[in-house]
Amino acid sequence: MVRHAANQSPHCNIYQHAAEQLRTLLNIPPNRAILFTGSATEVWERLLQNCAESESTHFVNGSFSKRFCEFATELGKKTQVFNAPFGEGFDVGQCAVAETSEVICLTHNETSSGVSMPVADIHSFKKNYPSKIVAVDMVSSAPYPDLDWNLVDTAFFSVQKGFGLPAGLGVWVANEACLRKAEALKAKGLYIGTHHSLPSLWKSSLNHETPATPNVLGIYLLGKVAEDMNRIGVAAIRRETEAKAAVLYNFLETSTLYKPTVQNPAHRSQTVVVADVADAPAKIALLKEHGLVIGSGYGTHKETQVRIANFPATTMAQIEQLLHLL
Amino acid sequence: MVRHAANQSPHCNIYQHAAEQLRTLLNIPPNRAILFTGSATEVWERLLQNCAESESTHFVNGSFSKRFCEFATELGKKTQVFNAPFGEGFDVGQCAVAETSEVICLTHNETSSGVSMPVADIHSFKKNYPSKIVAVDMVSSAPYPDLDWNLVDTAFFSVQKGFGLPAGLGVWVANEACLRKAEALKAKGLYIGTHHSLPSLWKSSLNHETPATPNVLGIYLLGKVAEDMNRIGVAAIRRETEAKAAVLYNFLETSTLYKPTVQNPAHRSQTVVVADVADAPAKIALLKEHGLVIGSGYGTHKETQVRIANFPATTMAQIEQLLHLL
Numbered sequence: 001m002v003r004h005a006a007n008q009s010p011h012c013n014i015y016q017h018a019a020e021q022l023r024t025l026l027n028i029p030p031n032r033a034i035l036f037t038g039s040a041t042e043v044w045e046r047l048l049q050n051c052a053e054s055e056s057t058h059f060v061n062g063s064f065s066k067r068f069c070e071f072a073t074e075l076g077k078k079t080q081v082f083n084a085p086f087g088e089g090f091d092v093g094q095c096a097v098a099e100t101s102e103v104i105c106l107t108h109n110e111t112s113s114g115v116s117m118p119v120a121d122i123h124s125f126k127k128n129y130p131s132k133i134v135a136v137d138m139v140s141s142a143p144y145p146d147l148d149w150n151l152v153d154t155a156f157f158s159v160q161k162g163f164g165l166p167a168g169l170g171v172w173v174a175n176e177a178c179l180r181k182a183e184a185l186k187a188k189g190l191y192i193g194t195h196h197s198l199p200s201l202w203k204s205s206l207n208h209e210t211p212a213t214p215n216v217l218g219i220y221l222l223g224k225v226a227e228d229m230n231r232i233g234v235a236a237i238r239r240e241t242e243a244k245a246a247v248l249y250n251f252l253e254t255s256t257l258y259k260p261t262v263q264n265p266a267h268r269s270q271t272v273v274v275a276d277v278a279d280a281p282a283k284i285a286l287l288k289e290h291g292l293v294i295g296s297g298y299g300t301h302k303e304t305q306v307r308i309a310n311f312p313a314t315t316m317a318q319i320e321q322l323l324h325l326l
Numbered sequence: 327m328v329r330h331a332a333n334q335s336p337h338c339n340i341y342q343h344a345a346e347q348l349r350t351l352l353n354i355p356p357n358r359a360i361l362f363t364g365s366a367t368e369v370w371e372r373l374l375q376n377c378a379e380s381e382s383t384h385f386v387n388g389s390f391s392k393r394f395c396e397f398a399t400e401l402g403k404k405t406q407v408f409n410a411p412f413g414e415g416f417d418v419g420q421c422a423v424a425e426t427s428e429v430i431c432l433t434h435n436e437t438s439s440g441v442s443m444p445v446a447d448i449h450s451f452k453k454n455y456p457s458k459i460v461a462v463d464m465v466s467s468a469p470y471p472d473l474d475w476n477l478v479d480t481a482f483f484s485v486q487k488g489f490g491l492p493a494g495l496g497v498w499v500a501n502e503a504c505l506r507k508a509e510a511l512k513a514k515g516l517y518i519g520t521h522h523s524l525p526s527l528w529k530s531s532l533n534h535e536t537p538a539t540p541n542v543l544g545i546y547l548l549g550k551v552a553e554d555m556n557r558i559g560v561a562a563i564r565r566e567t568e569a570k571a572a573v574l575y576n577f578l579e580t581s582t583l584y585k586p587t588v589q590n591p592a593h594r595s596q597t598v599v600v601a602d603v604a605d606a607p608a609k610i611a612l613l614k615e616h617g618l619v620i621g622s623g624y625g626t627h628k629e630t631q632v633r634i635a636n637f638p639a640t641t642m643a644q645i646e647q648l649l650h651l652l
Binding site for chain 2: 037038039040041042044045071074075076158160166167168169191193194195196211212213214215216217218
């Protein structure tokens with residue numbers, strides 16, 4: 001009933017269960033830490049603070065990858081930025097990462113535009129730049145992307161997207177290369193955070209604990225949802241996601257009213273499907289009357305686009321009902 | 327269903343309701359911001375980062391006030407520290423704050439030892455040091471202390487203590503002096519945080535929004551609990567807290583088995599009552615058999631002390647049942 005120290009946490013079984021289920025679900029090797037923060041936004045800050053001394057590289061093609069990059073600037077880092085127009089992805093083979101850059105920040109799924117970076121493209125960076133830290137924002141796509149953790153150093157997501165949970169929890173997966181980098185920065189006298197520095201989070205995680213009292217309920221629920229997903233099997237969830245996305249994109253391509261915002265099929269998100277449509281707010285209002293909630297276009301695209309979440313909790317029947325109404 | 331920008335948050339009514347109820351409950355003036363973070367621990371970091379350029383003053387008499395002070399050191403600040411032995415408070419009239427110190431960090435309720443700093447003592451600092459920022463950790467006592475916001479610049483708490491809610495949310499109250507200080511530090515090129523810098527949190531709060539997707543459920547529940555407390559009336563809650571604490575301390579003083587850890591009655595916490603007892607773990611186990619959970623002594627005091635939470639959710643009947651069993 002009274003305030004606990006981290007080392008007296010009664011919550012370690014809850015942490016351990018959630019971490020084990022996520023490890024199974026996302027095939028995370030045992031030597032990777034699974035850490036909890038207040039949000040995925042917080043991970044942007046902590047990751048850059050702990051893994052980049054002076055320069056990070058960013059692939060910016062929407063509001064969220066842009067904000068991730070802005071965090072680096074606010075943290076006083078130099079940034080190398082590859083920009084793509086809204087609705088477009090990158091030809092990563094043409095993007096040469098600067099020798100001086102320490103971290104390559106990739107956004108698997110740019111939530112604002114519905115553009116995805118193919119997993120093979122993500123994996124190509126480690127092959128080309130083995131000494132740099134490869135970081136993947138999978139906020140609005142986890143558990144869909146099947147990342148090879150030998151080719152990704154760190155990745156993170158939040159729980160209110162693909163896991164369908166109440167917001168207020170960020171999940172951060174990191175390897176020992178990230179930890180060593182953070183320790184090296186600290187040894188140089190650089191500031192890497194207090195309770196939520198990577199070494200502090202990592203050390204607590206070894207005992208299934210957190211440096212501060214976390215969102216225990218959120219961690220508990222995440223463990224339960226991940227367990228449920230493991231019962232279904234992540235392969236089945238990924239197949240189902242692709243099947244639903246195929247139905248959605250097929251509709252958009254053959255519709256006279258709608259068209260897919262993302263032209264290149266290889267760059268189309270499987271979890272956030274964005275469509276161009278005249279008078280988007282009216283379409284959203286119509287669906288709401290039928291109990292279906294879809295998102296507006298992002299920022300300046302509010303009037304001309306809609307965004308359809310295709311997370312694991314959405315059934316094929318709901319997708320079909322949606323298309324019937326559209 | 328898709329990721330929202332802070333400025334599109336659908337949660338602003340939830341934020342507004344919680345803030346309004348807290349403002350009423352704690353008598354917080356309209357020009358103070360009520361901000362939400364991942365934990366009160368995070369507020370330690372953000373507050374020191376935003377309100378102290380080079381030096382902070384700390385009153386350390388237990389594990390939590392000590393950790394708050396360590397955060398300042400980790401942030402590269404010089405610290406002035408007043409130490410009191412475990413179980414003792416301060417004669418604040420004898421503690422001269424350094425001219426160079428910018429922030430006076432006070433812990434209203436030191437959770438590890440059950441020592442409280444009287445509210446009159448807290449208020450005395452602003453009178454003596456009007457140009458310094460007075461910061462109050464009220465993590466394990468809010469909403470009990472009746473702070474005069476003209477004499478306190480900033481204060482913070484978490485929701486899993488006095489508000490009886492699931493953990494994962496910090497509440498930070500700050501005034502314009504804190505904001506101006508943060509802006510001045512930023513203008514000097516100092517790092518004050520990204521999404522959770524004070525100016526960023528403050529700006530979003532003007533629209534009842536947060537810079538990142540917060541613990542929405544936690545904010546919602548906090549609003550409901552604060553509303554409920556307002557229905558009862560904070561004065562009644564404070565009187566009840568004092569009445570229950572009086573019964574507890576009276577028992578400890580007259581018991582042959584127990585004695586209050588804090589000798590000075592003026593420094594005894596009304597919300598976390600700590601008692602010396604032989605074989606504390608056996609007492610805790612006995613109570614557990616009867617469905618009552620009390621805390622162990624903190625750290626090295628595990629075998630020789632118990633800590634009894636006296637939060638608003640605890641009834642006088644429960645206190646009486648507890649004393650009957652003790």
